[in-house]
Amino acid sequence: MKHFETLIQLQDHFASEQVCRDHLAALRWGADGIPCCPFCGVVGAYSIEKGKRFKCKDKGCAKKFSVTVGTVFENTKLPLRVWFAAIYLACNSSKGVSSLQLSRNLGITQKTGWFLLCRIREMLIERTPTLLHGVVEADETYIGGAETNKHAVKRTEGMYGGKGKAPVLGILERDGRVVVKPIENSKRATIQPIVRQHVAIGSVLSTDEHTGYKGMRKTYSHITVNHHTGEYVKGNAHTNGIENFWSLMKRGINGIYHQVSPKHLHRYCDEYAYRFNNRLARQEDKFNTAVFQADGRRLTYRLLIGKDKVSCP
Numbered sequence: 008m009k010h011f012e013t014l015i016q017l018q019d020h021f022a023s024e025q026v027c028r029d030h031l032a033a034l035r036w037g038a039d040g041i042p043c044c045p046f047c048g049v050v051g052a053y054s055i056e057k058g059k060r061f062k063c064k065d066k067g068c069a070k071k072f073s074v075t076v077g078t079v080f081e082n083t084k085l086p087l088r089v090w091f092a093a094i095y096l097a098c099n100s101s102k103g104v105s106s107l108q109l110s111r112n113l114g115i116t117q118k119t120g121w122f123l124l125c126r127i128r129e130m131l132i133e134r135t136p137t138l139l140h141g142v143v144e145a146d147e148t149y150i151g152g153a154e155t156n157k158h159a160v161k162r163t164e165g166m167y168g169g170k171g172k173a174p175v176l177g178i179l180e181r182d183g184r185v186v187v188k189p190i191e192n193s194k195r196a197t198i199q200p201i202v203r204q205h206v207a208i209g210s211v212l213s214t215d216e217h218t219g220y221k222g223m224r225k226t227y228s229h230i231t232v233n234h235h236t237g238e239y240v241k242g243n244a245h246t247n248g249i250e251n252f253w254s255l256m257k258r259g260i261n262g263i264y265h266q267v268s269p270k271h272l273h274r275y276c277d278e279y280a281y282r283f284n285n286r287l288a289r290q291e292d293k294f295n296t297a298v299f300q301a302d303g304r305r306l307t308y309r310l311l312i313g314k315d316k317v318s319c320p
């Protein structure tokens with residue numbers, strides 16, 4: 008496979024729709040690219056329409072399909088080249104890319120750009136549950152509601168809460184990965200099951216003295232700092248790693264996306280976590296991981312705006 012690191016190289020490499028389809032086939036079906044029928048699961052198909060589509064070799068099935076069936080790209084009217092450029096930009100812009108920016112860069116409408124970004128976020132969801140080890144920081148924050156655009160009197164004060172803001176829990180392994188989840192509230196019964204799900208037993212858990220973490224000493228070596236008394240670092244106890252992540256995510260959401268509705272917040276959490284967790288990867292690898300994860304992640308517009316209740320295959 009030819010390598011591409013920059014956007015120019017990416018566009019040179021994916022010069023035609025066929026190259027894009029072949030790339031997707033290699034990621035979905037392995038280097039030998041033998042198609043797997045998305046309808047019956049049989050491996051092996053005849054190439055039809057000059058390699059654009061396939062026909063299942065199982066006589067009982069014999070359905071026709073393209074490499075995009077069963078992926079986020081299914082039924083798309085947009086060229087895969089446009090998709091690939093958008094995926095590259097979304098994976099490699101540290102604070103994110105806006106629908107307006109995509110529309111200008113790629114010559115699509117802003118509405119298409121928005122839908123494209125929503126579907127790209129589906130690709131960025133972690134496939135395997137993350138288990139963090141070692142020294143792990145946990146912290147909650149509130150995200151949403153563009154503070155800078157509000158009048159001073161309407162701005163929310165204090166550590167917690169605020170109109171239009173939603174609580175988010177972040178759990179970060181020092182020098183490792185992050186897990187970011189919107190939460191209903193910051194109560195013990197909400198926070199602790201999520202921490203237990205993602206932090207290996209016996210790890211060191213570093214938090215502030217928020218009551219939501221009380222009682223975690225039974226499972227972890229729990230170290231705390233008291234933010235209320237201005238204590239931010241006490242030996243190994245601090246939450247600087249997750250605070251840095253929050254500041255990047257908030258600068259991104261306020262500066263790039265301006266506003267995020269609570270309904271879509273989990274998608275943004277996954278997007279920022281994906282870029283953070285792949286921060287040391289090559290640009291090409293970040294792109295390929297996302298495209299690889301396009302498998303089985305189809306998201307329709309109706310589902311996205313909440314008009315369809317049925318989950319898509």
Ligand SMILES: [Zn+2]
Pocket residue numbers: 044045046047048049063064065068069070
């Ligand atoms: Zn089949």
